[in-house]
Amino acid sequence: MQKLFEEVGSLDTKCYEEFFLSEDILMEHAANGMASYIRANFSNKQTTLIVTGSGNNGADGIALARLLHGEYDVSLLYAKVPKSQMALLQEKRAKALHVKQIKEFQECDILVDAIVGTGFSGEFSAEITNLLHAMNTSRAFKIACDVPSGLTKSGTCAKATFCADVTLTMGALKKALFLDEAKDFLGKTEVLDLGVSRKLYESQTNWYLLDMQDLKLPARERKNAHKGNFGHLSLLCGEKPGASVMSGLAGLKFGAGLVTLVGYENQQLLHIPHSLMYAHALPDNTTALALGMGLGAEFSDEELQDFLKNDIAMIIDADVFSMKLILKILSRKNIILTPHPKEFVSLLKITELANISVEELQQKRFKYVELFCKAYPHITLLLKGANVIIGLNNNFFINPHGSAKLAKAGSGDVLSGLIGSLLAQGYTPLDAAIHGSLAHTKLAHNYNGSDFSLTPEDLIQGIGNL
Numbered sequence: 001m002q003k004l005f006e007e008v009g010s011l012d013t014k015c016y017e018e019f020f021l022s023e024d025i026l027m028e029h030a031a032n033g034m035a036s037y038i039r040a041n042f043s044n045k046q047t048t049l050i051v052t053g054s055g056n057n058g059a060d061g062i063a064l065a066r067l068l069h070g071e072y073d074v075s076l077l078y079a080k081v082p083k084s085q086m087a088l089l090q091e092k093r094a095k096a097l098h099v100k101q102i103k104e105f106q107e108c109d110i111l112v113d114a115i116v117g118t119g120f121s122g123e124f125s126a127e128i129t130n131l132l133h134a135m136n137t138s139r140a141f142k143i144a145c146d147v148p149s150g151l152t153k154s155g156t157c158a159k160a161t162f163c164a165d166v167t168l169t170m171g172a173l174k175k176a177l178f179l180d181e182a183k184d185f186l187g188k189t190e191v192l193d194l195g196v197s198r199k200l201y202e203s204q205t206n207w208y209l210l211d212m213q214d215l216k217l218p219a220r221e222r223k224n225a226h227k228g229n230f231g232h233l234s235l236l237c238g239e240k241p242g243a244s245v246m247s248g249l250a251g252l253k254f255g256a257g258l259v260t261l262v263g264y265e266n267q268q269l270l271h272i273p274h275s276l277m278y279a280h281a282l283p284d285n286t287t288a289l290a291l292g293m294g295l296g297a298e299f300s301d302e303e304l305q306d307f308l309k310n311d312i313a314m315i316i317d318a319d320v321f322s323m324k325l326i327l328k329i330l331s332r333k334n335i336i337l338t339p340h341p342k343e344f345v346s347l348l349k350i351t352e353l354a355n356i357s358v359e360e361l362q363q364k365r366f367k368y369v370e371l372f373c374k375a376y377p378h379i380t381l382l383l384k385g386a387n388v389i390i391g392l393n394n395n396f397f398i399n400p401h402g403s404a405k406l407a408k409a410g411s412g413d414v415l416s417g418l419i420g421s422l423l424a425q426g427y428t429p430l431d432a433a434i435h436g437s438l439a440h441t442k443l444a445h446n447y448n449g450s451d452f453s454l455t456p457e458d459l460i461q462g463i464g465n466l
């Protein structure tokens with residue numbers, strides 16, 4: 001798990017005030033980190049172009065050009081002339097060493113974007129927009145210095161944004177890098193030290209980035225065990241039974257000892273897989289209940305209220321986010337909600353926390369997750385998306401490991417089954433959400449068919465190889 005920060009200016013200040021480091025030292029380390037990356041990954045026969053802006057991001061780029069000069073065929077292109085004190089100083093040094101400067105974009109092997117960093121706001125001029133277009137269509141390997149130029153602090157992207165293969169970010173990871181919109185521009189990320197180790201540079205935070213290695217699979221350590229030791233997951237089976245069947249199969253495969261679909265009174269099912277049980281009432285030994293997936297309006301309000309009255313741990317998804325009865329359980333401790341953005345917008349409206357569009361939510365995902373978790377501090381919330389956010393009270397976790405392979409109906413049903421299974425097996429709601437989500441994204445990652453072809457059945461099949 002890695003720490004995430006809203007801003008790193010205060011961390012830089014700590015370096016100046018507590019560790020007596022200067023801005024120059026920090027910048028030299030930033031540039032050196034980028035130079036080391038280039039040396040480790042590319043031969044000095046490859047041409048490098050560094051495109052710089054007027055602020056300190058540009059200054060990082062000019063310092064990098066100086067470090068590589070004499071060793072690599074490196075050119076500097078000023079998208080904007082140096083303006084900040086550090087940029088002017090770096091320009092002076094580069095000039096003294098006769099670092100090559102060019103006036104127009106040229107093809108190269110390694111392209112470094114140091115136009116703007118965390119100081120960017122608004123949109124670029126037509127000139128920089130055109131330049132970014134040329135950079136983005138270049139065949140070069142693309143490196144973003146600190147952040148891809150065009151990404152703002154809040155995580156939204158300018159109309160023209162640099163599209164990096166790798167983002168070498170300074171000091172610590174910024175939250176803005178992990179908003180859904182940034183995912184197409186970021187490439188891989190690496191953190192560069194700024195003259196002190198990352199551990200010392202970083203301070204307290206309540207936002208974390210999940211690593212794939214954090215995944216804790218359900219362990220079957222007990223030898224003298226029976227199915228009753230691994231929980232009983234029950235799932236409401238409604239209008240679209242396929243959804244709960246997929247959840248149920250995922251739950252069984254992920255280790256729940258028993259899985260039962262609970263249908264409504266007049267339900268007529270053609271067939272359900274033989275490994276799932278079927279009932280019309282909630283089995284007494286249920287240890288976790290999953291509801292919402294394909295639910296529809298088949299159960300009456302009274303029936304649903306009876307289910308919700310149970311004190312059992314629950315994972316709630318899909319259709320329930322448009323029902324007012326959800327308000328009755330939001331003070332409970334053992335509940336996980338797993339809305340996608342549209343469902344979360346509905347939940348925010350029902351709870352009267354906000355009346356916003358999906359677009360606004362997507363631009364301010366962090367803010368609205370924090371708002372909900374503050375209002376309902378016992379609920380574990382998992383907001384789906386390209387980067388999943390999981391929140392409980394004042395702690396937040398981002399899972400960035402998913403991919404567009406998962407953008408298909410039924411992926412979310414499998415996720416509900418994975419989380420429900422862990423909940424049934426005794427994981428806390430927060431752990432069930434974190435590890436269920438990590439397993440879900442690992443399943444997509446492990447799938448070796450073509451990206452467009454992943455189905456919920458493939459995800460379920462893959463559980464056996466986790």
Ligand SMILES: NC(=O)C1=CN([C@@H]2O[C@H](COP(=O)(O)OP(=O)(O)OC[C@H]3O[C@@H](n4cnc5c(N)ncnc54)[C@H](O)[C@@H]3O)[C@@H](O)[C@H]2O)[C@@H](O)CC1
Nearest residue numbers: 026027030054055056057116117118119120121122123146
């Ligand atoms: N101590 C420090 O300040 C350190 C800073 N570092 C680097 O400095 C960066 C932050 O530097 P700055 O605060 O100077 O900010 P930036 O370099 O990100 O950008 C600010 C500059 O960009 C221009 N700008 C802003 N919006 C623009 C727009 N829409 N179109 C065109 N130009 C625009 C501004 O006029 C200003 O000159 C970080 O991202 C990082 O790369 C690192 O070297 C580490 C140390």
Ligand SMILES: Nc1ncnc2c1ncn2[C@@H]1O[C@H](COP(=O)(O)OP(=O)(O)O)[C@@H](O)[C@H]1O
Nearest residue numbers: 384385386402403404406407409410411412413
């Ligand atoms: N582009 C993407 N990148 C990563 N994960 C994605 C992407 N698109 C969808 N997902 C994941 O797939 C799942 C989709 O769930 P959901 O929208 O509820 O679908 P359904 O209800 O049809 O199963 C979520 O876990 C979501 O985070």
Ligand SMILES: [K+]
Nearest residue numbers: 113116147149
């Ligand atoms: K940049």
